[in-house]
Amino acid sequence: MSRFGGRLREYPQLSIDRFDHDNLRARAYFLSHCHKDHMKGLRAPALRRRLQSSLKVKLYCSPVTKELLLTNSKYEFWENHIVALEVETPTQISLVDETTGEKEDIEVTLLPAGHCPGSVMFLFQGENGTVLYTGDFRLAKGEAARMELLHSGTRVKDIQSVYLDTTFCDPRFYHIPSREECLNGILELVRSWTSLSRYHVVWLNCKAAYGYEYLFINLSEELGIKVHVNRLDMFKNMPEILYHITTDRYTQIHACRHPKDDDYFRGNRLPCGITCQNGTPLHVISIKPSTMWFGERIKKTNVIVRTGESTYRACFSFHSSYSEIKDFLSYICPVNVYPNVLPVGGSEDKVMEILQPLCRSYRRNTEPRYKPLGTLKRACKRNLSDTDEDELFDTEPTFARPKIAKYQGEESKPSKTAQSENAEGNINESTESYRANTTYTSLKVDFVDCEESNDDDDDDDDDKEDDSEKNTAQVLSHEPDANSLASCNGISSKQQESNADIPRWDMFFKCNKVDESSENEDNFPSSADAGGSQSLFSDSDGVSDSTHISSQNSSQSTHISEQGSQGWDSQIDTVLIASQERNAADFGYFSRCGSRTALPSHETPMDGQADNNRWKPLGQNPSCASDVICDLKIEDCDEDAEAGTASAQDLLVEISDSSRTPDLELKRDFQSSSDFEIPLTPEAEIPQRDKLHYLYKKLAAGESIMRKNSPEKR
DNA sequence: GCGATCAGGT
DNA sequence: CACACCTGATCGC
Numbered sequence: 001m002s003r004f005g006g007r008l009r010e011y012p013q014l015s016i017d018r019f020d021h022d023n024l025r026a027r028a029y030f031l032s033h034c035h036k037d038h039m040k041g042l043r044a045p046a047l048r049r050r051l052q053s054s055l056k057v058k059l060y061c062s063p064v065t066k067e068l069l070l071t072n073s074k075y076e077f078w079e080n081h082i083v084a085l086e087v088e089t090p091t092q093i094s095l096v097d098e099t100t101g102e103k104e105d106i107e108v109t110l111l112p113a114g115h116c117p118g119s120v121m122f123l124f125q126g127e128n129g130t131v132l133y134t135g136d137f138r139l140a141k142g143e144a145a146r147m148e149l150l151h152s153g154t155r156v157k158d159i160q161s162v163y164l165d166t167t168f169c170d171p172r173f174y175h176i177p178s179r180e181e182c183l184n185g186i187l188e189l190v191r192s193w194t195s196l197s198r199y200h201v202v203w204l205n206c207k208a209a210y211g212y213e214y215l216f217i218n219l220s221e222e223l224g225i226k227v228h229v230n231r232l233d234m235f236k237n238m239p240e241i242l243y244h245i246t247t248d249r250y251t252q253i254h255a256c257r258h259p260k261d262d263d264y265f266r267g268n269r270l271p272c273g274i275t276c277q278n279g280t281p282l283h284v285i286s287i288k289p290s291t292m293w294f295g296e297r298i299k300k301t302n303v304i305v306r307t308g309e310s311t312y313r314a315c316f317s318f319h320s321s322y323s324e325i326k327d328f329l330s331y332i333c334p335v336n337v338y339p340n341v342l343p344v345g346g347s348e349d350k351v352m353e354i355l356q357p358l359c360r361s362y363r364r365n366t367e368p369r370y371k372p373l374g375t376l377k378r379a380c381k382r383n384l385s386d387t388d389e390d391e392l393f394d395t396e397p398t399f400a401r402p403k404i405a406k407y408q409g410e411e412s413k414p415s416k417t418a419q420s421e422n423a424e425g426n427i428n429e430s431t432e433s434y435r436a437n438t439t440y441t442s443l444k445v446d447f448v449d450c451e452e453s454n455d456d457d458d459d460d461d462d463d464k465e466d467d468s469e470k471n472t473a474q475v476l477s478h479e480p481d482a483n484s485l486a487s488c489n490g491i492s493s494k495q496q497e498s499n500a501d502i503p504r505w506d507m508f509f510k511c512n513k514v515d516e517s518s519e520n521e522d523n524f525p526s527s528a529d530a531g532g533s534q535s536l537f538s539d540s541d542g543v544s545d546s547t548h549i550s551s552q553n554s555s556q557s558t559h560i561s562e563q564g565s566q567g568w569d570s571q572i573d574t575v576l577i578a579s580q581e582r583n584a585a586d587f588g589y590f591s592r593c594g595s596r597t598a599l600p601s602h603e604t605p606m607d608g609q610a611d612n613n614r615w616k617p618l619g620q621n622p623s624c625a626s627d628v629i630c631d632l633k634i635e636d637c638d639e640d641a642e643a644g645t646a647s648a649q650d651l652l653v654e655i656s657d658s659s660r661t662p663d664l665e666l667k668r669d670f671q672s673s674s675d676f677e678i679p680l681t682p683e684a685e686i687p688q689r690d691k692l693h694y695l696y697k698k699l700a701a702g703e704s705i706m707r708k709n710s711p712e713k714r
Numbered sequence: 715g716c717g718a719t720c721a722g723g724t
Numbered sequence: 725c726a727c728a729c730c731t732g733a734t735c736g737c
Contacts, residue, residue, distance in 0.1 A: 035728065037727090037728070172725080207728050208730070209727080211727095211728090317726090319726090
């Protein structure tokens with residue numbers, strides 16, 4: 001939960017995500033997303049009164065956030081005071097003090113944050129420097145490098161301070177499976193269950209919060225089953241969401257809620273109240289999205305855990321993992337960082353020990369840092385003259401930091417006014433004392449021991465595993481065990497070969513940061529962590545390893561048996577879902593721009609681009625409209641339903657490799673970033689695996705890399 | 715009656 | 725162990 005007090009040291013006239021206490025005097029308000037813990041004071045009478053007596057004060061947010069906010073009648077009074085800013089469109093804002101007439105201009109840019117629909121980060125540029133407030137965010141590794149507006153020319157902007165979402169800034173949360181991995185796990189589970197019969201339904205036990213929409217959309221798109229929800233009026237102007245949710249209770253996927261929904265579920269009743277259809281009782285499983293995390297060197301990354309006869313937990317995270325946070329911050333490399341959140345169990349000290357070494361003031365700048373993403377993912381043809389920053393040293397490699405602009409000479413001492421006026425600024429103040437009193441040793445904290453998964457009952461196993469590895473070398477590989485991965489996934493020997501040959505950065509370059517050695521992690525999804533035993537499923541009873549079908553077992557199929565035909569203990573043996581790593585290995589990268597529906601929530605206004613169509617047409621096949629697909633699939637479902645009366649054995653579904661639709665196969669190969677509309681760098685492409693290999697070799701040989709245009713590029 | 719805060723729940 | 729809520733009790737206005 002955010003503990004940010006609302007104000008930036010550099011621009012105390014602004015209030016962000018806090019609207020109480022001294023924030024009542026702000027000249028402008030900003031809301032990063034529509035979660036309650038970022039809306040404190042937003043509907044309080046005090047602020048309401050202020051609005052009534054002011055002509056100038058505005059609330060700035062993304063178009064989606066505005067829409068979501070105004071659909072809630074409690075916030076309707078904001079209507080004439082909200083300004084929706086388009087994402088990734090720098091906007092000049094005049095900050096006027098209405099009592100003195102004093103005026104100051106600031107430029108703000110909204111950047112997609114990948115946290116929930118409409119969620120953005122705010123990049124402020126003004127006379128006190130460039131400051132990034134991340135709000136809550138989940139960005140995969142390397143996504144900062146793809147954000148054009150974080151760059152100036154070919155380099156990262158010179159950012160004075162980052163106010164950072166540090167929810168999972170603790171090595172315990174080293175790795176959280178990517179959005180794609182989680183989505184695929186849930187998709188397979190839901191597919192397996194719902195295809196048993198039309199009376200097999202799934203209840204997604206989601207919390208009351210925005211952020212699950214992309215899950216609903218993807219399930220609906222893939223399975224042709226709309227998701228039942230309590231309300232959909234907030235999405236009335238977001239057809240790309242609206243199309244996939246419904247208030248019709250007679251659907252096989254539910255995300256509806258009821259105050260006593262757990263009791264309902266125990267009685268085989270959905271939160272919306274239904275227990276049967278056409279007189280036939282429903283068979284309900286629940287899937288509870290929850291954050292699962294894994295330590296640095298964990299060998300397995302199950303994204304689905306069975307917690308009971310018909311209950312599952314599925315990995316799902318709104319926030320960046322520890323390694324994602326570090327990747328993000330080290331890419332930005334600001335002068336200062338301030339945590340917005342204190343991770344539970346973590347102290348301010350610990351967080352700052354982790355973050356400070358990634359900041360400029362504490363970073364050794366004698367040693368060049370190689371920034372693979374900064375160069376690979378961005379086109380390097382730009383003329384240096386189009387930058388607005390000091391780029392005199394154009395002979396420097398592009399990973400070098402830009403020079404520090406003049407206003408940074410003082411290391412940005414927080415302004416006294418900011419501190420004294422900020423009643424909620426306790427975090428900031430203690431942070432300040434940090435900088436004054438503590439010397440941070442760079443790099444050491446990158447390699448602290450990591451605890452393992454949050455799986456309730458297999459902690460022991462994990463700990464042992466972890467212990468045995470505690471004192472190993474610091475440079476860590478997140479590359480997959482290619483052989484076991486390959487056999488696990490049943491891929492051909494040729495593919496195996498190329499997989500085993502995946503070039504590693506640390507083979508060619510001296511990496512001094514763990515993040516960089518695992519830079520490719522998201523490109524080779526959790527295969528990076530795939531050791532011997534990996535599947536999407538596990539049971540939470542501590543015998544998960546033994547119940548997984550071994551990675552050596554190449555006969556991949558997905559089974560879910562009808563309950564009742566066997567005890568759930570034995571049933572677990574039939575529960576297996578092909579790990580998505582195979583898909584990654586089979587198809588390598590796939591540009592999200594190359595497929596149809598695809599794009600998990602590609603059209604989802606997750607980043608506030610509901611009104612921005614520029615991504616929508618990309619690669620979409622008009623003859624393949626999702627309407628048609630959904631209709632067809634619904635028909636299929638109806639036919640399948642006839643089989644619903646057959647015996648349990650007959651109902652076993654087997655999703656063989658070949659039975660997967662091409663669409664799905666393609667879709668799975670998107671980078672984890674594809675859930676959000678993080679734009680690719682203009683003219684950049686996501687290299688295919690073999691091509692990447694080739695590029696790496698050239699890089700290692702010191703040759704220049706020529707870029708070819710990819711035909712499916714947008 | 716409303717809001718703020720806290721405890722306890724999922 | 726998380727998050728992002730929700731409900732209910734209590735207190736103050």
